[in-house]
Amino acid sequence: MTAPIKHFLNTQDWTRAELDAVLDLAAKMKQHKLGDQLAGKSIALVFFNSSLRTRTSFELGAHQLGGKAIVLQPGKDAWPIEFEVGSVMDGEAEEHIAEVAQVLSRYVDMIGVRAFPKFQDWSVDREDRVLKGFARYATVPVINLETITHPCQELAHALALRERFGADLRGRKYVLTWTYHPKPLNTAVANSALTIATRLGMDVTLLCPTPDYVLDERYMDWAEANVAESGGSLTVSHDIESAYRDADVVYAKSWGAIPFFGRWDEEKPIREAHRHFMVDSAKMALTRNGVFSHCLPLRRNVKATDEVMDSPACIAIDEAENRLHVQKAVMAKLMRSRDA
Numbered sequence: 001m002t003a004p005i006k007h008f009l010n011t012q013d014w015t016r017a018e019l020d021a022v023l024d025l026a027a028k029m030k031q032h033k034l035g036d037q038l039a040g041k042s043i044a045l046v047f048f049n050s051s052l053r054t055r056t057s058f059e060l061g062a063h064q065l066g067g068k069a070i071v072l073q074p075g076k077d078a079w080p081i082e083f084e085v086g087s088v089m090d091g092e093a094e095e096h097i098a099e100v101a102q103v104l105s106r107y108v109d110m111i112g113v114r115a116f117p118k119f120q121d122w123s124v125d126r127e128d129r130v131l132k133g134f135a136r137y138a139t140v141p142v143i144n145l146e147t148i149t150h151p152c153q154e155l156a157h158a159l160a161l162r163e164r165f166g167a168d169l170r171g172r173k174y175v176l177t178w179t180y181h182p183k184p185l186n187t188a189v190a191n192s193a194l195t196i197a198t199r200l201g202m203d204v205t206l207l208c209p210t211p212d213y214v215l216d217e218r219y220m221d222w223a224e225a226n227v228a229e230s231g232g233s234l235t236v237s238h239d240i241e242s243a244y245r246d247a248d249v250v251y252a253k254s255w256g257a258i259p260f261f262g263r264w265d266e267e268k269p270i271r272e273a274h275r276h277f278m279v280d281s282a283k284m285a286l287t288r289n290g291v292f293s294h295c296l297p298l299r300r301n302v303k304a305t306d307e308v309m310d311s312p313a314c315i316a317i318d319e320a321e322n323r324l325h326v327q328k329a330v331m332a333k334l335m336r337s338r339d340a
C-alpha cells in the first residue's frame, strides 16, 4: 500500500517536532542560501490572486535549491478551472480540477495554491474547496500559499520571533490586533497568527472591535486545543489599553467580520468606527519594549503609522525575508519525505 501524500495545507496538520525541524532548517538556509535539495525537482505555483512576496520567494527559493518553479494563473494565462464534482461544465471553466491536478502531478513534484475566499458566503469559503480539490486529486505534495489560512506566513513569523526572543516563546505576551482597512479582508492571516502563537505556547490576546470580529470557531477551537497542549493562554479583548499593556509581540491584521460575510455594507459602519485601532507609538509605548509585525502588504497610516513601521521594533521586513527561508525548508522537507 502506498503511503498517504504529505501536504503542507495547515501547520495544525504537522507535529510540533516537524515544525521545529522546518524552522531549524530555515535558520540554516538563511546562513547558506544555495543548495541542491531540489535538484531536478519542480513546483507549479497556481495563483488565483495577486502576490508580491509569495510568488517572488517561492520562485527564487526553488531556484536557490536547484529546482524550477512554474507560475500559472487560471483564467489569465491558464484555463479557468471547475471545482464542483458532477458539474455540467457549460459555464466559464474549460477544465476540471480532477484533470488539472492529475496532469500537473505528472509534470511537477509539488503544487502550490493561492486561492482567497470569494467573500460572498463564508459557509462556502470556509470549506477551502480549491485547496482541498488540489489535495484530493494531486499525486504530489500540495502547499497552501494562502487560502483561508496562511501557513507559510506562520512559519516566517515564528522564525522572526525566534530571532528576537529565542526558540522558547512560552510565557511571552502576544497581541493579535485587528486594524482598520477600507475593505473587508481575508481572515487567513489572523486565523494563522492565532494558530501558531498558541501552538508556540504564548499568552495570546485577540484584540478586536466587537464580538463580531472573533474568528471562525474552527480556528478558535484550534487555538484552545493548542493552549491546552502548549500551556499558553487565549483571551479575547475589546480593550486596546489592557491588551497592549506589557505585550512582547504586537501582530496587526485587518479582517472582515464573519457574521457580516457577503453583507459588507452592513459591516462597513462598524469598521469605520474603529479606525483608531491603527497601531501607533502611543499604543506601542504600553508594551514591554515589544516588537511589531505584519504579514504585508500594509497601508501605512491606516493599519500602522510611519513611525511604527520605521521603528526598530518593527520586524515585518525580517518576517517577509523569512518567507524565502521557511518555504525552502518546507519544500526540501516535503521532497525528502517523498524520496525516503
Ligand code: CP
Binding pocket: 050, 051, 052, 053, 054, 055, 146, 153, 295, 296, 297
Ligand atoms: N504576505 C504575503 O503573502 O504577501 P503577498 O500577498 O505579496 O504574497
